[in-house]
Amino acid sequence: MADILHRVGVKGAAPEDVYDALTTVDGLAAWWTEKTSGDGGLGGRLEFRFPPVGGFDMEVVETRPAERVTWRVVDGPEEWIGTTIDWRLRRDGDYTIILFEHQGWKEPVEFMNHCSTKWATYLLSLKALVETGAGAPAPHDLPISDWH
Amino acid sequence: MADILHRVGVKGAAPEDVYDALTTVDGLAAWWTEKTSGDGGLGGRLEFRFPPVGGFDMEVVETRPAERVTWRVVDGPEEWIGTTIDWRLRRDGDYTIILFEHQGWKEPVEFMNHCSTKWATYLLSLKALVETGAGAPAPHDLPISDWH
Numbered sequence: 001m002a003d004i005l006h007r008v009g010v011k012g013a014a015p016e017d018v019y020d021a022l023t024t025v026d027g028l029a030a031w032w033t034e035k036t037s038g039d040g041g042l043g044g045r046l047e048f049r050f051p052p053v054g055g056f057d058m059e060v061v062e063t064r065p066a067e068r069v070t071w072r073v074v075d076g077p078e079e080w081i082g083t084t085i086d087w088r089l090r091r092d093g094d095y096t097i098i099l100f101e102h103q104g105w106k107e108p109v110e111f112m113n114h115c116s117t118k119w120a121t122y123l124l125s126l127k128a129l130v131e132t133g134a135g136a137p138a139p140h141d142l143p144i145s146d147w148h
Numbered sequence: 149m150a151d152i153l154h155r156v157g158v159k160g161a162a163p164e165d166v167y168d169a170l171t172t173v174d175g176l177a178a179w180w181t182e183k184t185s186g187d188g189g190l191g192g193r194l195e196f197r198f199p200p201v202g203g204f205d206m207e208v209v210e211t212r213p214a215e216r217v218t219w220r221v222v223d224g225p226e227e228w229i230g231t232t233i234d235w236r237l238r239r240d241g242d243y244t245i246i247l248f249e250h251q252g253w254k255e256p257v258e259f260m261n262h263c264s265t266k267w268a269t270y271l272l273s274l275k276a277l278v279e280t281g282a283g284a285p286a287p288h289d290l291p292i293s294d295w296h
Contacts, residue, residue, distance in 0.1 A: 005261040007293060008293050009293025009295070092294060116268070124290075145155060145245065
């Protein structure tokens with residue numbers, strides 16, 4: 001098993017602000033992909049789409065307000081199905097620290113390298129959204145390679 | 149053991165161009181940190197500094213022109229010592245694909261989350277350097293959190 005890890009700090013923001021951006025469709029659509037639908041509450045299902053290449057369906061398996069959100073991937077690329085995406089939030093001085101883990105990849109395939117870098121860019125989009133009001137969700141996301 | 153993985157594609161560039169940015173002091177200083185010194189050739193030692201917080205010393209343990217560069221960390225933060233940083237390059241259409249792995253972390257500590265995100269930003273700096281001639285090496289790097 002292999003995991004993707006990331007950490008960013010959102011300046012001048014409360015954990016509640018980041019939590020909202022992780023649990024509401026409007027929030028998610030403003031930093032990850034504009035094509036977000038579903039229900040970000042506990043037990044809900046979220047659909048993230050990235051036209052024309054597909055997307056991911058997540059089941060929300062844990063929510064602790066302002067502290068933690070966990071999704072399980074239930075549909076999408078084969079390598080993603082059954083993996084979990086875990087967000088932990090905490091306040092540290094003037095920052096909200098986001099600890100991100102995409103856990104349970106069966107093998108460290110090249111697609112995992114790509115997703116790791118791409119997650120970093122989306123975390124920076126989330127940080128920008130909460131700090132400035134403007135993120136860079138798909139299709140306005142930063143291209144990093146031939147795989148977009 | 150745990151690894152940090154990344155993948156970026158450098159558009160309109162040859163693997164030789166990326167290889168130069170990984171094996172020459174001028175190249176490294178233009179995307180990672182301006183305070184780079186030493187020798188990037190096989191068997192050489194490279195010193196990367198990030199004032200005021202310290203840095204890393206690497207031994208160059210593998211070089212295959214336009215294909216691969218591997219460093220072993222011989223000095224720096226305790227979590228980094230003994231880890232390896234591996235770069236694989238290949239041409240794919242109009243891109244040079246960079247597969248990056250920072251291998252052999254003893255434990256997935258929070259500092260590893262930070263370094264993973266930070267590596268992504270430096271890989272994007274390397275990509276920008278080769279594509280446009282201008283990277284964002286420290287101290288001009290993108291701050292991602294309270295840990296810089």
